Amino acid sequence: MSDSVSQAARPRPYRLAELGLIILAIVASTSAYALVGLGVDDAMPTDIYGYMAWLTALALLIHIVVWWKAKYADPVLVPIAVLLNGLGLAMIHRVDLGRVEFLDSATQQLIWMTLGVGLAITVLIVLRDHRWLRRYTYVSGFLALFFLLLPLIPGLGRTINGARIWIGIGPLSFQPGEIAKILLAIFFAGYLVAYRDQLVLAGPKILGIRFPRLRDFGPIVIAWIASVGVLVFERDLGTSLLFFGLFVAMLYVATSKVSWIIIGMSFFAAGAVLATLLFSHVQQRIDGWLNALTAEEYNKTPGGSYQLVQGLFGMANGGLVGTGLGEGRPNMVPYAESDFIYASFGEELGMAGLFVILLCYLLIFERGIRTAQKLRDGFGTLLAAGLSFTIALQVFVVVGGVTRLIPLTGLTTPFLAQGGSSLVANWVIIALLLRMSDNARRPVDEFHTGVLKITEDPDSTTASARRRKKSADDSDRTDAEHRNSPSDRTSSDESPTTVHATTPADEAVTTNLSTRRPSGPDQRPTDEPTQGGDR
Amino acid sequence: MKKSLTHIGVVGFVMFALLFGSTSWVQFVTADSLNANPLNNRQILDQLSRDRGPILVDGTPIAYSEPVDDRYRFQRQYGSDGLDPRAYASMTGYYSIVSGASGMERAAGDYLSGDSDALFYDKVGSFFTGEQPRGAAVELTVDPDVQQAAWDGLGNQTGAAVALDPKTGKILAMASTPGWDPNPIASHNPDEARAAFEQLNNDPENPAYNRAIGGNLYPPGSTFKVLVAAAALESGDYTPDSRLNGPATLDLPQTTATISNSHAGACRSGGRPTLAESLAESCNTSFASLGMDLGEDAIAEQAAKFGFGQDLSIPLTVTPSTFPSDLNPPQLAQSSLGQFEVRSTPMQMAMMTAGIANDGKMMKPELVNRVLNANTLEPITETRPTELSRPVSGQTAEELNTMMQGVVTDGTASVAQIPGVQVAAKTGTAQHAQGAAPHAWFISFAPADDPQIAVAVVVENGGNAGNEAYGATVAGPIAKDMMEAVVDK
Numbered sequence A: 001m002s003d004s005v006s007q008a009a010r011p012r013p014y015r016l017a018e019l020g021l022i023i024l025a026i027v028a029s030t031s032a033y034a035l036v037g038l039g040v041d042d043a044m045p046t047d048i049y050g051y052m053a054w055l056t057a058l059a060l061l062i063h064i065v066v067w068w069k070a071k072y073a074d075p076v077l078v079p080i081a082v083l084l085n086g087l088g089l090a091m092i093h094r095v096d097l098g099r100v101e102f103l104d105s106a107t108q109q110l111i112w113m114t115l116g117v118g119l120a121i122t123v124l125i126v127l128r129d130h131r132w133l134r135r136y137t138y139v140s141g142f143l144a145l146f147f148l149l150l151p152l153i154p155g156l157g158r159t160i161n162g163a164r165i166w167i168g169i170g171p172l173s174f175q176p177g178e179i180a181k182i183l184l185a186i187f188f189a190g191y192l193v194a195y196r197d198q199l200v201l202a203g204p205k206i207l208g209i210r211f212p213r214l215r216d217f218g219p220i221v222i223a224w225i226a227s228v229g230v231l232v233f234e235r236d237l238g239t240s241l242l243f244f245g246l247f248v249a250m251l252y253v254a255t256s257k258v259s260w261i262i263i264g265m266s267f268f269a270a271g272a273v274l275a276t277l278l279f280s281h282v283q284q285r286i287d288g289w290l291n292a293l294t295a296e297e298y299n300k301t302p303g304g305s306y307q308l309v310q311g312l313f314g315m316a317n318g319g320l321v322g323t324g325l326g327e328g329r330p331n332m333v334p335y336a337e338s339d340f341i342y343a344s345f346g347e348e349l350g351m352a353g354l355f356v357i358l359l360c361y362l363l364i365f366e367r368g369i370r371t372a373q374k375l376r377d378g379f380g381t382l383l384a385a386g387l388s389f390t391i392a393l394q395v396f397v398v399v400g401g402v403t404r405l406i407p408l409t410g411l412t413t414p415f416l417a418q419g420g421s422s423l424v425a426n427w428v429i430i431a432l433l434l435r436m437s438d439n440a441r442r443p444v445d446e447f448h449t450g451v452l453k454i455t456e457d458p459d460s461t462t463a464s465a466r467r468r469k470k471s472a473d474d475s476d477r478t479d480a481e482h483r484n485s486p487s488d489r490t491s492s493d494e495s496p497t498t499v500h501a502t503t504p505a506d507e508a509v510t511t512n513l514s515t516r517r518p519s520g521p522d523q524r525p526t527d528e529p530t531q532g533g534d535r
Numbered sequence B: 001m002k003k004s005l006t007h008i009g010v011v012g013f014v015m016f017a018l019l020f021g022s023t024s025w026v027q028f029v030t031a032d033s034l035n036a037n038p039l040n041n042r043q044i045l046d047q048l049s050r051d052r053g054p055i056l057v058d059g060t061p062i063a064y065s066e067p068v069d070d071r072y073r074f075q076r077q078y079g080s081d082g083l084d085p086r087a088y089a090s091m092t093g094y095y096s097i098v099s100g101a102s103g104m105e106r107a108a109g110d111y112l113s114g115d116s117d118a119l120f121y122d123k124v125g126s127f128f129t130g131e132q133p134r135g136a137a138v139e140l141t142v143d144p145d146v147q148q149a150a151w152d153g154l155g156n157q158t159g160a161a162v163a164l165d166p167k168t169g170k171i172l173a174m175a176s177t178p179g180w181d182p183n184p185i186a187s188h189n190p191d192e193a194r195a196a197f198e199q200l201n202n203d204p205e206n207p208a209y210n211r212a213i214g215g216n217l218y219p220p221g222s223t224f225k226v227l228v229a230a231a232a233l234e235s236g237d238y239t240p241d242s243r244l245n246g247p248a249t250l251d252l253p254q255t256t257a258t259i260s261n262s263h264a265g266a267c268r269s270g271g272r273p274t275l276a277e278s279l280a281e282s283c284n285t286s287f288a289s290l291g292m293d294l295g296e297d298a299i300a301e302q303a304a305k306f307g308f309g310q311d312l313s314i315p316l317t318v319t320p321s322t323f324p325s326d327l328n329p330p331q332l333a334q335s336s337l338g339q340f341e342v343r344s345t346p347m348q349m350a351m352m353t354a355g356i357a358n359d360g361k362m363m364k365p366e367l368v369n370r371v372l373n374a375n376t377l378e379p380i381t382e383t384r385p386t387e388l389s390r391p392v393s394g395q396t397a398e399e400l401n402t403m404m405q406g407v408v409t410d411g412t413a414s415v416a417q418i419p420g421v422q423v424a425a426k427t428g429t430a431q432h433a434q435g436a437a438p439h440a441w442f443i444s445f446a447p448a449d450d451p452q453i454a455v456a457v458v459v460e461n462g463g464n465a466g467n468e469a470y471g472a473t474v475a476g477p478i479a480k481d482m483m484e485a486v487v488d489k
Helices: A003-008 A015-041 A048-069 A077-098 A105-126 A130-152 A176-201 A214-234 A237-255 A258-278 A280-290 A306-318 A341-374 A378-402 A420-441 A444-448 A462-476 A506-516 B002-029 B031-035 B041-048 B085-092 B103-107 B109-113 B117-129 B144-154 B190-202 B221-235 B275-280 B284-294 B296-305 B329-336 B346-357 B394-410 B460-468 B471-487
Strands: A157-160 A163-169 A172-174 A452-456 A497-501 B055-057 B060-067 B074-078 B137-140 B159-164 B171-177 B249-251 B258-260 B368-372 B379-382 B387-389 B424-430 B439-446 B453-459
Touching: A015 A048, A015 A077, A048 A077, A048 A105, A077 A105, A077 A341, A077 A420, A105 A420, A130 A157, A130 A163, A130 A176, A130 A214, A130 A378, A130 A420, A163 A176, A163 A214, A176 A237, A176 A378, A176 A420, A237 A258, A237 A378, A237 B002, A258 A280, A306 A341, A306 A378, A306 B002, A306 B031, A306 B041, A341 A378, A341 A420, A341 B002, A378 A420, A378 B002, B002 B031, B055 B085, B060 B085, B074 B085, B085 B103, B085 B144, B085 B171, B103 B109, B144 B159, B144 B171, B144 B453, B144 B471, B159 B346, B159 B471, B171 B471, B221 B275, B221 B284, B221 B296, B221 B329, B221 B346, B221 B394, B221 B424, B221 B439, B221 B471, B249 B284, B258 B284, B275 B284, B275 B394, B284 B296, B284 B329, B296 B329, B346 B394, B346 B439, B346 B453, B394 B424, B394 B439, B424 B471, B439 B460, B439 B471, B453 B460, B453 B471, B460 B471
Parallel strands: B055 B137
Antiparallel strands: A157 A163, A163 A172, A452 A497, B055 B060, B060 B074, B137 B368, B159 B171, B159 B453, B249 B258, B368 B379, B424 B439, B439 B453
C-alpha cells in the first residue's frame, strides 16, 4: 500500500466540529438552566455564571483530552453527552425549585458529573487500546458478579424503594449494578470472541436450526442465571431486563444465530411468567400498566399506577411544545428528577423537546453501531455493539415504561436522570466508545509511528503477528462494506494482542499528533474511504 | 458479524421508532383525553393556580388574587378596606382548593379564570402585546353604600335584604345574614380549608344559605297583599276606591276557623274600607274576602306574571317562589294574606316592588355590570337592561304606586318616611310556625315619582324584637336606610 493512497484516504479528525458542537451543547444547557430560573422565580439563577463556567470547564477538558489521546474519535459523542447531562442538570434544578423544601440536588449531580468526566478522561488516558481490556475478560466477569452481589451484603447494602441495588458508605449511596453493566459487557465480549466458533458450528440441529451444545453455553447460562438471579433477589426488574437484553444481543452479534434469539426469548418468557407468579410486586406493576387509568389502580397504595398516570398527565399537559421550562408542574410526579425525568421534560419542553432527546440517544446508538462495524477486531466490535445496545435498551425500558409502552421498571434515563452511579457509568461508556471509535477511524500509519508499537504476547506465534500486521495494513479501508469477512480476523484462535506505549513520555504523543495532523489541499473532505481502494 | 450487527442496529432503530410513537401517542394523539380524564388533578390545579380576575364593587376589589410562592401561585382574598368580606360573601362565594367554588366565583368562573369564549379577542390582544394573560375582572352592579346599609341594618339578626334599580334591574344590594368569611375556606392549607368549609356548612344558623335568593324561602305575609291588590285592579272589577268587606273577624267557609285583624278590630270606614285603605292599614279580613272573591286562578296568574314559579339566573340561581294550587276557600283566604303555603324569596318581592315602581315593566335583575380586562380595565362586555315581563298595566302600576305611598303617609309603613322624598312601601309580619316569632317584612321604593331604588327586607323570627316584632318596626328601618343611601346622594 503506497503512502499517497493512505494519505488520500486519511480520515479527518473532526476535532473542530466537536468543539463547535460542544459550544452549542453548553449554550443550550446554560440557556435551559437560565430559563428554569426565569420560569420559576422570574429571575436569573444567581449561580448561572458559576454553573456555566463549571460545565464549560468539564466539556473543554474532555474535549482536549480527546484531541490529545483519541484524535480520530467520533466527534458527536462528547457534545451529545454534554448536552444530555446539561439538560438533565437544568431539569433537576427545576424539580429542586419546585419542591416545598429546597434541596440542592443539581449541585450534587454536577459533582457526580465532574467525577464521571474525570473517570472518562482517566479511561481515555490510561486505556490506549480497548483490546487491552480483553486480557481482563474473566476478571471483569468476576468483578461484575462481585459488584452485583455487593448490595446483598448485610450492613453494606441498602434497600431503596423496594430494590436492594444500592450500597451505602456513610452518606453516599451507589448502585454497583451500573458498573457491573460495563464489566459484564467486557466479559461477554471477551468470552464470545474466544468461543464463538464452538457456539456457531457445533451442536444438534432441531427443525433446521442449529442449537448449541450444552457445554458450550454452560458458562454463559451460569453467568446469566447468576446475574438475573441476583437481580431477582435484589428485586430490580429493570436492570435484570437490561442485562438479559444485553446478553442476547451480544450472543446474536457474535454468532449470527437465530437460535439464540429463540432461546433467549423463551428464557425471557419463562422468567417473566415465573416472576409474575412468584413476586407480587411484578404482578402489581403489570396490573398498574394494563389498567393504569382506572381509579382503582390509580388510588392503590402501595403499587398502583399513580406515578405512571401522573407522568402521563404531565406529558399530556405539555402537548406538542410544552409549557416552557419552569412553567409546568413536574413535581406532581413522584421521582420527577430521576425515574420520571422523561415525563418532566415532556411536560415542560413538549413532544418537540422529547424528540430531540430521543434523537440524541439514537445518535449515540447509531455512532456506537457504526463504530462496531468499522472496528477491525471482534472483541471491539462486540464491546461497541454491546455498550451502545445497553444505552438503547436502557432508554427503551425507561421511556417505554414512562410512556406506557411496556410495564414500568426502575431504570435511570442515561445522562438525564439524577443519580451518581448511572451518570459515572455512562460517562465511562462514552469514554470506551470514544476510544473504540478512535481506533476504528485512526489511519494505519499512526498505529506504528514510534509512539505505539505492536508487540506480541510471549506465547503467540509469528503467524498471528503477521495476521496482526495485515489487519493493521487494511485499517484505512474503514468502510465496513469493503472489509473482508471480519469474522476471519477475529476468530477464536486469534491470540490476545496488546498494544503498549513504548515511550513513557506523553509529550511524545502530543508532538506526534501535532506534527502528523493531516493537512493540505489534497485532503479529502470526509472520512469516506476511496471506493475500491487497493483491491 | 456484519449481518448480525446490522440486525441489532435495526432492532435498535425499531425500539426508538416505538418510543417516538409512544411519545406522540401520549402527547399528541391521546393528550386531550388525558387532559380531560377525571383523575387528572393537574387540570384542577391549573385552574386553581390561574391569575384569576378580581370581582369589583364600584371599582374596589372584593375578591382578588395575590401572588404567593406555593404550588397554587395565587392566593384568593376577599374583602378590602371598608368592604367587609362577610357582607359580600353571599355574592362572591368562595374559591377553594378542596371545595371548589360557589357564588359568583362559580357563576362567573369562566370570566374570572379567563376561559370564557367572550374573552377570545382580548386574549389574542394580550398575546401580541406581551401582557401576562389574566382572567377578566367582573364588576358587580352593587352600590357599596346600599350594601353597607343593608349589612349594618340586619346586624346580628338573621335575614336578607335586596335592593334593585327598578329602571334597569341592577342589583344594588343583596345581603344575607349571618354573614361568613370566605378567606379561611380559600386557604392553601387543605386541612384549614376543609375545616373552615365544614364549619360553615355545619353551623346551625346556616350562614351558607343565601337567604336573599334561596336557601330559606319565607311566607311573604302582608307584603303579598300588594300582589292581591294588583290582581284586583287588573281584573277591571276594582279600583283603589272600591269598598271591601273588612270586619273585625271574618268567618271562613267550610270551617270553624276565622281570620281577624292584627289590631283586633274592624277595618277603617266602619269595616267597609276601600282597597287603598285596606292596603294602608294592612287589613286582613278585607284582603281575605277579596282574595276569595278574585279566586285562586286570578291570584296565581298574577303571581306568575310577577315571576313566581319561574327560574331565574342573576347569574346566581334564584330559587323560584311558589304560590300553592288546588286551594279550598279558607286556604285561598290565608294565601291572600301571604300565609299558608305561599313562599317567596326577598329577591322575588323586590322584583315585584321594582315592577310596580317602573310603571309595570319588570326588569331582569342582574348582578354583573360589566366584564373588564383586568389589566387595562377596558370593558369587554356590558350587561344591557332587559325587560323580563309586564306583570301589570301602566295604570295599575300607577294606582298601586299611589296606594303604597298611602301606606307610608297614612298607614303601617310610616317608619319609612324620608323628609322631602315620597316613599312607597308595604309591611309584612308573617306567621310561619306555632309559637314562633313572626318574620318581619318590608318592601318599598323611592322616590315614588321617579323610582331609583326598590327594596325588600326580611328579618327572620322578628329579629331582636322577637314576638313584639312587626314588619314596620324591625324591617322598616333597614329598608329606609337602604333607600336613603341612594336618594340622599
